[in-house]
Amino acid sequence: MTPLHLIGVGLVAPGLPDWESAAAVLTGRRPYAAAPIPPLAPAALPPNERRRATLGTRLALAAAEQASAGLALDPRNLSSVFTASESDLGIIDRLCTDIFGRHIPVSPTVFHNSVHNAVAGYWSIAHGCRQASTSLSAWDGSLAAGLLECAAQLADTERPVLLVAYDLPGPALLDSHRHLEGPFACALMLSAAARGAAQSLATLALDLVSAGEPDRLPPGLDPALEVLRTGNAAARVLPLLCRIAAGGGGTVRLPYLEDLDLLVRVG
Amino acid sequence: MPPIPASITAYTLTSALGAGCAATLDALCGEGPGLRRCTLPGLDLDTWVGQVEGLETAPLTGALADFDCRNHRLAALALGQDGFRERVAEAVRRHGAGRVGVFLGTSTAGLNHTEQCYRRYFEQGRDTLGADLRYAHTHTNFALAACCRRLLGLAGPALVISTACSSGAKAIAAGDRYLRAGLCDAAVVGGVDTLCATTLHGFQSLELLSPRPASPWGLGRTGISIGEGAGFLLLERVPSAPGQPVLLGTGESSDAHHISSPHPDGDGAVLAMTAALARAGLAPAAIDYVNLHGTGTPVNDRAEDRAMARVFGPGVAAGSTKGATGHTLGAAGAVEAALCLVCMAGGLLPGTQGTKLQDPDLALRVLEHPRPGAPRRVMSNSFGFGGSNCCLILGRP
Numbered sequence: 001m002t003p004l005h006l007i008g009v010g011l012v013a014p015g016l017p018d019w020e021s022a023a024a025v026l027t028g029r030r031p032y033a034a035a036p037i038p039p040l041a042p043a044a045l046p047p048n049e050r051r052r053a054t055l056g057t058r059l060a061l062a063a064a065e066q067a068s069a070g071l072a073l074d075p076r077n078l079s080s081v082f083t084a085s086e087s088d089l090g091i092i093d094r095l096c097t098d099i100f101g102r103h104i105p106v107s108p109t110v111f112h113n114s115v116h117n118a119v120a121g122y123w124s125i126a127h128g129c130r131q132a133s134t135s136l137s138a139w140d141g142s143l144a145a146g147l148l149e150c151a152a153q154l155a156d157t158e159r160p161v162l163l164v165a166y167d168l169p170g171p172a173l174l175d176s177h178r179h180l181e182g183p184f185a186c187a188l189m190l191s192a193a194a195r196g197a198a199q200s201l202a203t204l205a206l207d208l209v210s211a212g213e214p215d216r217l218p219p220g221l222d223p224a225l226e227v228l229r230t231g232n233a234a235a236r237v238l239p240l241l242c243r244i245a246a247g248g249g250g251t252v253r254l255p256y257l258e259d260l261d262l263l264v265r266v267g
Numbered sequence: 268m269p270p271i272p273a274s275i276t277a278y279t280l281t282s283a284l285g286a287g288c289a290a291t292l293d294a295l296c297g298e299g300p301g302l303r304r305c306t307l308p309g310l311d312l313d314t315w316v317g318q319v320e321g322l323e324t325a326p327l328t329g330a331l332a333d334f335d336c337r338n339h340r341l342a343a344l345a346l347g348q349d350g351f352r353e354r355v356a357e358a359v360r361r362h363g364a365g366r367v368g369v370f371l372g373t374s375t376a377g378l379n380h381t382e383q384c385y386r387r388y389f390e391q392g393r394d395t396l397g398a399d400l401r402y403a404h405t406h407t408n409f410a411l412a413a414c415c416r417r418l419l420g421l422a423g424p425a426l427v428i429s430t431a432c433s434s435g436a437k438a439i440a441a442g443d444r445y446l447r448a449g450l451c452d453a454a455v456v457g458g459v460d461t462l463c464a465t466t467l468h469g470f471q472s473l474e475l476l477s478p479r480p481a482s483p484w485g486l487g488r489t490g491i492s493i494g495e496g497a498g499f500l501l502l503e504r505v506p507s508a509p510g511q512p513v514l515l516g517t518g519e520s521s522d523a524h525h526i527s528s529p530h531p532d533g534d535g536a537v538l539a540m541t542a543a544l545a546r547a548g549l550a551p552a553a554i555d556y557v558n559l560h561g562t563g564t565p566v567n568d569r570a571e572d573r574a575m576a577r578v579f580g581p582g583v584a585a586g587s588t589k590g591a592t593g594h595t596l597g598a599a600g601a602v603e604a605a606l607c608l609v610c611m612a613g614g615l616l617p618g619t620q621g622t623k624l625q626d627p628d629l630a631l632r633v634l635e636h637p638r639p640g641a642p643r644r645v646m647s648n649s650f651g652f653g654g655s656n657c658c659l660i661l662g663r664p
Contacts, residue, residue: 001448052526086407087429092378095465096385100309111469112527112652115374116408116429121653124521130538132519133655134437136426137408145426148450149441155448173388176395177402208424208450258413259422260365 001151003205003267006244007160008189010066012037012059013182013228013235019066023245025225026238032222037183044126052109053122056088059185060119060166061126067187073160075127079153080120080162082135083146085233086178087116089170119166131159142167142233143186144254144262151206154192163188165234181231186241202244205265214255215239240264272547272664273446273454273514274507275500277354279345280605282496282592283317287348291606292613294591296637298620301591302480302492305467309386312467315480317494317593319344322461327414334414336380336405337461337495338373342415345459345497354501355419358453362503368423368451369412370442372434372458374597376427377405379463411459423451429597431651432560433519434458435498436600436659440517446504457499458601466596467493473527481563481594483587484572484633485622491562494593498601500608507664512608515549515644515660518542522654529567529650533574536560536648539656540578543646547660551579554660555642556616558603559633560650561587562594563621571648572629579631584642586634590621600649604659607645611662616640 009019015034016022024030040058042050044065053061060082068075091114098106112118117135124133132153138145143165150161168183169175194200217226217238229238240252243266256262279287283301284294294301302315319341327335327343346352359367384396404410412425424445428438435458442454470476470491477490500514507513520542522535529536544551557579560571575585588606595602610617618636625632644662 001450049526085409092381092465095469096382097389099464099468100382100386101389106465106468106472108469108472108527111465111472114465114469115431115526115652117431117651117653117655118526120430120521120655121526124523124654125525128523130521130523130535132542133430133521134428134441134519135430135653135655136428136441138426139403139407139409139413142409145424148424148445149426152441152444152448152450156444173396174402177400178407257416257425260424 001206003203004151004154005191005194005200006188006202006204007191007200008067008071009201010063010187012062013184026242026245028220032225034224042126045122049122049125054088054113056166056168057119057122059183060164061123063185063187064123064162064164067162067189071189076129077159078129078162079131079159080123080133081146081149082120083142083165084167085137085139085142086167089174093171093174140233140236141256143236144256147206147262150190154190158192160189160191163190165237167232167234179231181228184228184232184235186234186237203267207263209261209263211259211261212253214261215253217242273443273502274505275512275514276503277351277501278605278608279349279351280498280602281319281345281348282595282602283319283494284592286344288609292609295615295617298618302593307462310464310467312471313478314476315492316462317492318462319495331414331418333401333404334410336377338377338379338411338459339414341461341495341497342411342459343418345499346418351499352419355455358501358503359420362452364420364422366423366452367421368442368445368454369416369421369425370438370454370456371411371415372428372438372597372601373408373411373460374429374431374434375460375463375466376408376411378465379461380405382464415455419455430655431653432596432599433649433651433655433657434597436649436657437519439500439601439604439659440519440657442502443514443517446502452504454502455499456502458598459497460596460598461495462493475564477563480621481590482621483561483563483590483619484568484625484629486624486626488563488565490564491594494595496592496595496598496602498598498605500604512611512661513664515662516543516547518546518658520656524654527652529570531570533570535654535656536571536574536650537577539658543658543660554583554644554646556645557583557585558607558645558647559585559587560648561589563589568629572631576630581630584616584634585631586617586619588617590619600657603647604661607647607661611642611645614639614641616642
């Protein structure tokens with residue numbers, strides 16, 4: 001497969017409010033200090049949608065805005081791929097509690113936010129983007145599945161593709177069945193070719209291989225980051241971001257399916 | 268030059284109309300009752316549903332026991348029809364298990380199972396949802412692909428797409444894309460969704476659930492009837508055999524308008540249809556039948572009607588089968604793609620069951636009753652919440 005060009009990165013996680021600070025932490029230039037996510041106000045959304053946007057949506061949109069900032073790209077021309085292991089578990093809990101516990105009608109806004117692609121819908125509304133957008137899931141391989149889907153799309157189109165991976169912890173009742181650390185959102189702006197003025201941060205060549213031991217974070221980094229990586233499907237991107245932040249080439253093995261890993265050769 | 272289209276080497280569907288292609292064709296020809304009053308336990312909603320028979324008494328066992336839930340029972344039932352599993356096994360022999368991918372759509376996956384755990388939690392005052400909530404095998408979206416991968420013995424790429432009511436159609440488009448990119452040589456594509464409390468109550472809260480059987484394009488239509496269903500296609504990168512259908516084109520777009528209402532003029536729908544036609548290298552006049560999204564809500568049908576007029580002008584044979592199957596939500600795109608293939612093979616243009624008097628304010632006249640026909644190229648529309656649109660064109664090469 002033709003390598004993908006990475007032209008923008010965005011990241012929002014506890015103690016990692018943006019890509020610049022994350023890169024400093026991931027290259028060991030700055031210590032990691034967990035901190036709550038700052039309040040996120042998706043400025044691009046109209047007031048009604050801004051009021052209705054969930055934390056997951058605000059998180060994903062913030063990462064997406066970072067990845068496109070400074071690029072001479074019209075967001076209306078972007079295809080997008082949103083990947084998350086879980087739909088919003090807080091919403092599932094709320095709907096099931098209203099139906100089976102409180103026996104009250106469910107909230108229309110909560111229900112419309114319950115669809116897995118609500119995040120993609122808000123993003124398209126924020127930017128008036130009518131290009132194709134897809135929302136997918138592949139358990140702990142959701143990030144790898146998102147990269148593959150982008151590669152399949154970029155084999156087909158000149159248009160850059162925005163990949164957004166995100167997942168966030170659910171309420172206690174569901175957390176014992178699906179524990180998630182975070183919240184965590186990462187956005188990668190990918191293009192089939194190096195684009196004129198846009199600087200290519202790295203090239204990513206993808207290969208499917210039999211499952212082995214996916215890369216961990218370097219032992220020198222704060223162990224809390226490794227806890228985040230193993231505890232959140234989207235944070236599986238961290239070893240790849242480490243490599244990109246370091247600026248050198250190399251290969252990163254990401255978990256994909258129970259019998260397949262995704263090898264990413266970073267150039 | 269459009270790319271060489273993927274061959275559809277097998278297909279099947281199971282819905283309220285029956286299990287498998289033959290039962291579906293019979294039901295479509297006979298306009299037999301598909302929808303029934305909702306009598307699901309604990310759901311006191313005044314509505315009609317398209318329910319699949321027998322799922323309550325067909326648990327998954329053995330290697331699939333952990334996956335047991337209503338959605339996966341339906342997936343297994345559907346995969347067992349029309350020799351579909353055998354055709355997949357042949358594809359595995361041809362290409363190798365690692366070269367056969369799985370790309371499926373669902374809106375609620377195994378949520379029905381989680382709902383039962385919540386109900387028990389509240390009714391019995393428990394402390395937890397219970398150790399029998401097998402979350403990774405039932406609730407999570409990907410469980411559907413994991414289950415089908417296990418059942419079919421596949422080891423290629425896999426994903427689940429969940430874009431509300433366009434999920435099944437978009438999963439077909441994704442499988443087609445993976446084939447073109449050379450990421451696999453065969454793709455099991457489709458969608459599965461089952462009835463659950465959350466969607467029924469949710470659509471009720473949006474005042475989109477009809478108290479009568481859905482009447483797409485009908486005068487005084489009152490909303491959707493929800494159904495459950497599963498549709499599967501096997502796509503392969505092989506030259507199509509004589510008479511074998513192919514996936515001619517797919518088109519996807521976003522409305523960028525509202526999370527739960529379509530763009531009033533159908534702007535996004537127009538983009539999806541024109542993109543599919545462009546990929547297929549076809550003019551609108553080459554389409555012999557359009558299976559409309561046609562949900563039966565006043566707003567959806569009006570928006571799709573405007574989009575149809577913009578793409579096709581007044582004259583194309585079209586209809587909605589959601590009055591027969593119910594709206595199978597995340598499965599709809601796959602169920603209706605398979606249904607279109609059934610109609611092409613059976614020489615039928617299906618009617619718009621449930622619709623007796625058409626809305627005079629809509630420009631398009633839908634086919635009310637089934638009639639013999641020989642459609643060569645059909646289009647299937649799927650438009651979902653979040654403004655997610657997908658259009659498929661299937662037919663003879």
